[in-house]
Amino acid sequence: MEIDYKHIKVIGFDADDTLWVNETYFREAELEIQQLLSVYETPNKIDQELYRVEIDNLPIYGYGIKAFTLSMVEVALELSNYNLPNKTIEAILNIGKAMLEKPVELLDGVEEVLKKLSGKYRLILATKGDLLDQERKLAKSGLTDYFHHIEVLSDKKESNYSKLLNHLDIKPSEFLMVGNSLKSDVLPLVNIKSNAIHVPFHTTWAHEQVTEKETNGKTYKTVSGLKEILMLLN
Numbered sequence: 001m002e003i004d005y006k007h008i009k010v011i012g013f014d015a016d017d018t019l020w021v022n023e024t025y026f027r028e029a030e031l032e033i034q035q036l037l038s039v040y041e042t043p044n045k046i047d048q049e050l051y052r053v054e055i056d057n058l059p060i061y062g063y064g065i066k067a068f069t070l071s072m073v074e075v076a077l078e079l080s081n082y083n084l085p086n087k088t089i090e091a092i093l094n095i096g097k098a099m100l101e102k103p104v105e106l107l108d109g110v111e112e113v114l115k116k117l118s119g120k121y122r123l124i125l126a127t128k129g130d131l132l133d134q135e136r137k138l139a140k141s142g143l144t145d146y147f148h149h150i151e152v153l154s155d156k157k158e159s160n161y162s163k164l165l166n167h168l169d170i171k172p173s174e175f176l177m178v179g180n181s182l183k184s185d186v187l188p189l190v191n192i193k194s195n196a197i198h199v200p201f202h203t204t205w206a207h208e209q210v211t212e213k214e215t216n217g218k219t220y221k222t223v224s225g226l227k228e229i230l231m232l233l234n
């Protein structure tokens with residue numbers, strides 16, 4: 001089915017893994033913590049436990065690197081049977097700090113796409129995670145001026161989007177969200193009768209993955225790269 005974008009007035013962009021690299025740094029950190037805790041457990045078990053603790057902590061910590069760092073410490077304490085050397089705790093904190101100091105690496109075509117679309121549409125940035133960290137990345141990205149509005153959400157569920165659109169006086173039918181996560185950037189929008197384009201990134205956190213059942217019958221478009229949306233919108 002052809003999707004019509006002629007009613008679109010405002011385009012929302014996800015940031016992490018849509019505009020710039022993010023998840024890759026988490027995968028690298030997971031390898032580092034596996035190495036660091038290899039005296040206690042197998043890489044697989046460490047991975048499993050870390051994911052379990054992260055999900056358990058989501059309601060209180062939310063998303064982002066600081067939450068991830070606290071979860072790494074918690075897992076290390078548990079797997080070491082609470083005999084964790086101080087040096088290891090320090091090494092874990094350093095993994096987190098190094099993540100917070102990573103350069104911002106823009107994905108292919110980002111500037112070109114934002115530049116072209118900003119002439120015709122109102123662009124907003126809608127991301128979740130740590131406020132301070134997202135502000136840091138946005139400042140480093142040099143993309144701030146393309147956006148009319150920047151929103152750092154604690155989560156990206158239907159209600160978060162409805163509130164945002166209401167607040168900005170945007171009709172769901174006039175809004176298009178672009179992002180790499182079906183769970184956070186696509187399905188909630190389709191469910192509130194808005195619009196979404198999926199731009200997959202090569203790696204996705206398990207928590208952001210969805211089943212075929214959840215996407216069945218949902219109307220949205222998937223493109224292989226950000227630049228493709230220029231063709232869909234013109």
Ligand SMILES: [Mg+2]
Binds near residue numbers: 017
């Ligand atoms: Mg993302």
